[in-house]
Amino acid sequence: MSFGWAAVFQQQFNQIRRQPSNHSNTRFSHSSSSHSGRRQFVTELADKGVNARVVQALARHKHLNTTMRYIDLNENKLRAAVELVSY
Structure with a gap:
């Protein structure tokens, strides 16, 4: 059984595009691209603790x-990671 990962990724990417941008008053600023949307999607998955191999599969990256x-x-993010380790 094959699941349409590309369709899932595209759906999530489209949701991100509709969200207001942090950098301007427009929704998806003219300087943004599908690449920046992919970066945001991948970063959000990683920030939420999704396994890196799962993120790789969803992004359809070979490596x-x-x-x-x-x-x-x-x-x-770096500071928060260090704070997870208690001495």
């Missing part, structure tokens, strides 16, 4: 390192 490059990191 996991490609998926990892799509995941945005920032200082807050």
Whole structure:
């Protein structure tokens, strides 16, 4: 049985496109692209703790390192990860 992962990804991507952008007052700013939508989708999955291999499959990447490059990191995420470890 084959599940349409591409259709699931496209549906989620379309939902992201309809959300207001954090960078402007428009919904999907003219400077944004489908690539930035894919990056946001992959990053949100990773932020919610979805296994990296699952994210890879949903993004339809052949190599996991490609998926990892799509995941945005920032200082807050790094700090929160370090704080998970109690000494």
